[in-house]
Amino acid sequence: MTEETELIELLKKKDRAAFKDIVETWQNMVYNTALGILQNAEDAEDVTQETFVQVFESVSSFKGESKFSTWLYRITVSKARDHIRKKKRKKRFAFIQSLYGRNDEPVIDPPDFFHPGVGMENKENAAVLFKAVEQLPGNQKTAFVLNKVEGLSYIEIGNIMQITDSAVDALLQRAKANLKKILKEYYSAFNKNE
Amino acid sequence: MKDEFINKKIDAAMHSLDGIEKASPRPFLFTRLEARMQTEKNVWYKLSSFVAKPIVAFACICLVLIINASVILLSDTKSNALTQTSPELATADEYSQISSTIYEFENVKP
Numbered sequence: 001m002t003e004e005t006e007l008i009e010l011l012k013k014k015d016r017a018a019f020k021d022i023v024e025t026w027q028n029m030v031y032n033t034a035l036g037i038l039q040n041a042e043d044a045e046d047v048t049q050e051t052f053v054q055v056f057e058s059v060s061s062f063k064g065e066s067k068f069s070t071w072l073y074r075i076t077v078s079k080a081r082d083h084i085r086k087k088k089r090k091k092r093f094a095f096i097q098s099l100y101g102r103n104d105e106p107v108i109d110p111p112d113f114f115h116p117g118v119g120m121e122n123k124e125n126a127a128v129l130f131k132a133v134e135q136l137p138g139n140q141k142t143a144f145v146l147n148k149v150e151g152l153s154y155i156e157i158g159n160i161m162q163i164t165d166s167a168v169d170a171l172l173q174r175a176k177a178n179l180k181k182i183l184k185e186y187y188s189a190f191n192k193n194e
Numbered sequence: 195m196k197d198e199f200i201n202k203k204i205d206a207a208m209h210s211l212d213g214i215e216k217a218s219p220r221p222f223l224f225t226r227l228e229a230r231m232q233t234e235k236n237v238w239y240k241l242s243s244f245v246a247k248p249i250v251a252f253a254c255i256c257l258v259l260i261i262n263a264s265v266i267l268l269s270d271t272k273s274n275a276l277t278q279t280s281p282e283l284a285t286a287d288e289y290s291q292i293s294s295t296i297y298e299f300e301n302v303k304p
């Protein structure tokens with residue numbers, strides 16, 4: 001029995017020490033994924049906590065058919081996407097700022113998320129890229145974050161999203177094409193305003 | 195020239211996540227997690243979060259409106275029934291045959 005399996009068995013018995021070990025082992029992975037999707041440190045911490053609460057409550061349903069990390073990634077992604085949905089629902093009742101200014105000129109929304117893992121030399125460019133990632137459809141965003149921020153292979157992403165490797169490849173191709181389009185619009189508008 | 199500049203910027207942005215390091219949460223995440231789980235165990239917390247659900251809140255509002263409407267409708271039919279069952283009272287009232295004030299009792303002629 002591996003150490004991981006042992007920890008899971010202990011967690012099924014609601015062992016506090018095992019739960020602590022699991023949280024400390026996987027917290028960076030869960031937080032980093034949530035941060036990539038949500039682009040907000042507080043929201044990412046919130047989702048990290050929600051993920052581990054879910055793990056504690058439903059570990060008995062984990063049958064070991066997939067890797068524990070895959071199961072954990074699935075919960076994280078689903079919680080992060082739920083969080084985005086909840087936020088959008090709240091925004092519907094609030095005042096939504098128009099994308100266009102008074103003269104129908106596109107307003108440049110400056111990037112405001114700086115990932116702490118990006119080096120200084122790439123900080124500005126990464127912030128612009130994250131702003132563009134925010135506009136991608138859900139599945140493309142998830143695949144892109146898992147690939148670029150978490151550094152996962154197509155097979156691993158396929159297992160998490162429960163799709164084939166070729167579907168992951170197609171998702172990433174579409175994500176990249178969409179990102180280039182969004183970035184082109186952004187830099188063109190930025191150039192015009194300068 | 196302008197397109198070249200834009201393409202360069204796009205390429206730079208697309209490769210800006212190469213070599214990205216993993217972010218870590220603030221220290222003592224487990225302590226905060228335990229505190230959260232304790233709070234969520236609380237009965238009042240469970241109750242308030244249940245009531246705060248939009249579907250539950252909406253159902254409660256509907257229930258209050260239905261109760262209000264039924265009370266109004268029922269009281270309306272009851273008052274109609276009362277007026278129908280006591281025609282003698284209505285007639286007496288109309289012809290002032292019933293005195294209800296002390297002043298009128300004192301001034302009753304023999």
